[in-house]
Amino acid sequence: MPDSEGHPDFDELELGAVLTALADPIRRQVVAVLAGEPDGTERPCSSFGLPLTKSTLTYHFRLLRESGLVRQVNRGNSRMAQLRRADLEARFPGLLALVVAETQQAGKGAPSVAGNTARAPH
C-alpha cells in the first residue's frame, strides 16, 4: 500500500468533503491543534489525547485524510499527520482561522472535547 493512498490532489479538494469532515467536533479539534502549531508539524494520531479507541481514531483520521485536511506519512512505526495548511489556505481561504478561533474562544473553561454530538456510552 503506497504512502499517498487516499490523499486528494490539490485541485480535487471539495468544499463539501471538507465541511463534512469539519462538522464533527473531534475532527475539528484535531485540525485546530495542528493549526495551532508551527507549519509542517507532524503528530501521530495517538498524540491528541482523544477519548477514543484506536479503531475510531483510524476512522477519523481516514476522513481527515480523504477530505484533504491532513496528509499522513509513514514514519517508521507510526503514521504522522500534518495539516495541509498551504493547500487549504489557497483553496478555502479563512477556513482554518475559523476552526482555530473556535477553540481559542471556547478554551476559557476546560472543555477538552466539547461537542454537539453528546452521546451516552452504551
Place this chain on the structure above:
Amino acid sequence: MPDSEGHPDFDELELGAVLTALADPIRRQVVAVLAGEPDGTERPCSSFGLPLTKSTLTYHFRLLRESGLVRQVNRGNSRMAQLRRADLEARFPGLLALVVAETQQAGKGAPSVAGNTARAPH
C-alpha cells in the same frame, strides 16, 4: 408561536452547528443562492426549485434557521428566508465567500436553482 422562534442570537452562533448545516449540499446551495443576491433579499422556501417535497424543505430550512444561517419571517402567506449576512460575516468571516465560490466554480453550465421570486414589500 412567535415569529422569532428558533433563531439563535448573535452570540449564540456556534461554528459546529453552522458547519453541520453547510455540510449538506442542498442547504449549501440555498445559502449560495441567497448570498449571491443583494443583501436583505427575501425568498420563500419554495422559490429555490429544489427537487424535494414540502416537508423536506421545511426540515432543511429549520436547520438553516436554528443554526443561524438564515432568518425567517412571516410575510402574510409565506415565510420568507433571508441570509444573516452581517452576523455571519462578523462571526465567521470568509465563510460565506467559500460557499459562494463553490457554486461559481461549479456553476459553469446552469445555476438551475436560480429563480426570480423577488417580492414587493407590502
Place this chain on the structure above:
DNA sequence: AGGAAGGTATGATGCAAGTCGTACCTTCGT
C-alpha cells in the same frame, strides 16, 4: 527472538440525518 507500541481491517451496533406521505393550519384571491 520476542514482546510492546502504533495502526489498519472488518463486523456489529445504536443513533442521527435525510426523505417522504399524510394530515392539518393559515392566508390570499376569488
Place this chain on the structure above:
DNA sequence: ACGAAGGTACGACTTGCATCATACCTTCCT
C-alpha cells in the same frame, strides 16, 4: 365562503455516521 397556495407537525423508513471489540500486521527496542 370556499378553495388554492405555502408551511408546519408528526410518524415511518432508509441510509449513513460514530463507536467499539476483535483480530491482525509492522516496526521498534531490548
